[in-house]
Amino acid sequence: MEVIANKRDVQGKGASRRLRRQGKTPGVVYGAGKEAVNIELDHNALFHALKREAFHASILTLAIDGAKEAVLLRDYIMHPFRMEVQHIDFQRVDKAQKIHVKVPLHFVNADIAPGVKLASGVVTHIMTDLDVSCLADNLPEFIEVDLADLQAGHSIHLSQLKLPEGVEIASHKGDDAAVVTIVIPRGAVAEDAAEAESAPAAPAAVPPAA
Incomplete structure (x- = not known):
């Protein structure tokens, strides 16, 4: 540009x-x-x-x-x-020196994540960008975060991100912080509990005749 x-x-x-x-x-x-x-x-x-x-x-x-x-x-x-x-x-920019830049995160496949599709969970973005260090020629426009296998109640952490070649995380060193998680809304949990309580009890087993 x-x-x-x-x-x-x-x-x-x-x-x-x-x-x-x-x-x-x-x-x-x-x-x-x-x-x-x-x-x-x-x-x-x-x-x-x-x-x-x-x-x-x-x-x-x-x-x-x-x-x-x-x-x-x-x-x-x-x-x-x-x-x-x-x-x-x-x-x-000195192309021979590493630079520190905040790069946006792009979250993909949220619609097919098991935590969303099967558990009606909600994706929560804990981070929206990431401070990276790299040479100017290696600077990505964004970093992709794939949610295709993310279960409800689970998170994707910094250590799980696939970084482009020559790019490393400049911040959060030693802290494997969560980037995104899927949570089940409290309302959904309450509805499930209510449905379980209102479901008819299974009939008692009749003992076999003597």
């Missing part, structure tokens, strides 16, 4: 307000041992790009006055009540 920007020479709160009135968003790009550069971007293009999941967890190509470099989105500030991006930060 390519992001178009221009260098921003004028700084300060007043200059930033003027930029926003002109439909621009101020920002900065830093890192990789280079000097930070103040930039400005088209607000509407940026606003729509931020709606895309891949924009938050992919290596982006930032073109500043035509010169291109690989970057990651690191932070952005939204206006408290207006649909306005007020500032954005990008970090340059």
Whole structure:
């Protein structure tokens, strides 16, 4: 994904307000041992790009006055009540150094999971993204979590995730935390118990005649 920007020479709160009135968003790009550069971007293009999941967890190509470099989105500030991006930060990527990035989790096959299909359980996502460490070329857009065999009352843990080659978990080290689980709603448990209590008792066995 390519992001178009221009260098921003004028700084300060007043200059930033003027930029926003002109439909621009101020920002900065830093890192990789280079000097930070103040930039400005088209607000509407940026606003729509931020709606895309891949924009938050992919290596982006930032073109500043035509010169291109690989970057990651690191932070952005939204206006408290207006649909306005007020500032954005990008970090340059050194492809020889590992990066830490939050990657979204995509949960698949929930509809055929035994805990859902057979036990009427509800899938509960304990995590929705994962902090990973990898080289830039190995960065996945997402990590898939397969629920096809998940039973009610059971969970999938970090150690059970299938990570792409060259990708490792950067956080939760030593803590095999749960990622997703299937629970049976209390109402369903109560209904099952009530049905069991209201079911007619089996007739007593008649002793054989002497």
